[in-house]
Amino acid sequence: MSDAVTTVGTLYMLNTCPFTWKVRALLDHLNLPHERVQVNPMKIKKSVSFAGDWGKTPVWKMHDGEVVVDSTPIMKRIDEVYNDGKLSNSADLARRDEWIEWADLHMKNATIPILYGNIRSALNTTRSVSRHEKFGLLTGRLYAWAGFPIMWGIIARKRTKNTGMNPKQLWHHLLDQWTVEIGENSFFGGDKPDLVDLIVYGYMQSVEMHPKAFSQVEEHEAGMAWFQRMKVAAA
Numbered sequence: 001m002s003d004a005v006t007t008v009g010t011l012y013m014l015n016t017c018p019f020t021w022k023v024r025a026l027l028d029h030l031n032l033p034h035e036r037v038q039v040n041p042m043k044i045k046k047s048v049s050f051a052g053d054w055g056k057t058p059v060w061k062m063h064d065g066e067v068v069v070d071s072t073p074i075m076k077r078i079d080e081v082y083n084d085g086k087l088s089n090s091a092d093l094a095r096r097d098e099w100i101e102w103a104d105l106h107m108k109n110a111t112i113p114i115l116y117g118n119i120r121s122a123l124n125t126t127r128s129v130s131r132h133e134k135f136g137l138l139t140g141r142l143y144a145w146a147g148f149p150i151m152w153g154i155i156a157r158k159r160t161k162n163t164g165m166n167p168k169q170l171w172h173h174l175l176d177q178w179t180v181e182i183g184e185n186s187f188f189g190g191d192k193p194d195l196v197d198l199i200v201y202g203y204m205q206s207v208e209m210h211p212k213a214f215s216q217v218e219e220h221e222a223g224m225a226w227f228q229r230m231k232v233a234a235a
Contacts, residue, residue, distance in 0.1 A: 008082055010035040012048050012059040016209065018111045019071035020058040022202030026075045029198060029234045030083055071202075072104055075195060087195040099181065099188065099196045106174055107203040113167035115213045168216040175223030186229055193233050201230045 011027065013020040015038055027034055039047035045055040051067050060074040061067050062081070068074045079087045090096040163170055178200060182188055188196045204227055208214045218224055 007033045007035050007063060008078075009060055009062045010037055012037045012039055012051075012057060012061070014039065014041055014044075014057045016206065017057050018108065018203050018206035019056075021206040022071045022199050023058050023060065023074050023078075025198045025202040025205060025234060026078055026087070026195075029193070030078070032078070032082055072100060072199065075198070079195060087189075087193075087198065090189075090194065096194075096196060100199060102177075103196065103199045103203065107200060110167070110170050110174055111203055111207060114171055114207055114216060115210055168219075171217050172220050172223075175217075175220045179222040179226060182226065187226070187233070193230060197230060198234065201227070201234060 011020070011023060011034055013024075013036055037047070039057065044057060048054060048057070048059045050061070051059045051069050054069040056069070058071055058074060059067065059069050060078070068077045076088055079085055088096075165173060178188075185191070187193045188200075193201070204217065207217060
């Protein structure tokens, strides 16, 4: 994918970023040739300075130079330009928007706790992140051992504080809601995945790359049945 003439754009990303996984799910589903630039987590703002004050991942740069930030707007723009908006189209736009908002609020807030919800899982996850991201050798080791208390003690606890549920219970609760909404259909979009399916799928993929954390999600039978259908349909 190094030939800029044959690519539709460039995704500036962190390999373990849940929001990046959302965009990756869409790009892979549409089989769009693109470049991926994995940035150093300690130098994100510098790496995406062309995106103004955004300073986060993902950032999408179109082949014509247009820059789009924030994962859901990126997905909508890619779908609009390269897929005639087919994944975003819906007979019930209010339902679509409601569940996009649901995913981008509740799934997002559940991702950090399942990865960093206790001391052991936080240490496992920070070690995994240090392997998957482009840290320098020393910085990666420092993150693996110094980062987990922050993720566990501050961020993960804050995101579950008002739910009354532990991270596993929260994920199972959300998957209950998700699969009930899908009902007898294979996907939220009906017989085929739509944009909402790909958003939820991306969040789950970001957890899947950390097997010990994902093992807690895998115990939800209906949710995993949908996830496996997505693996086939989104490939």
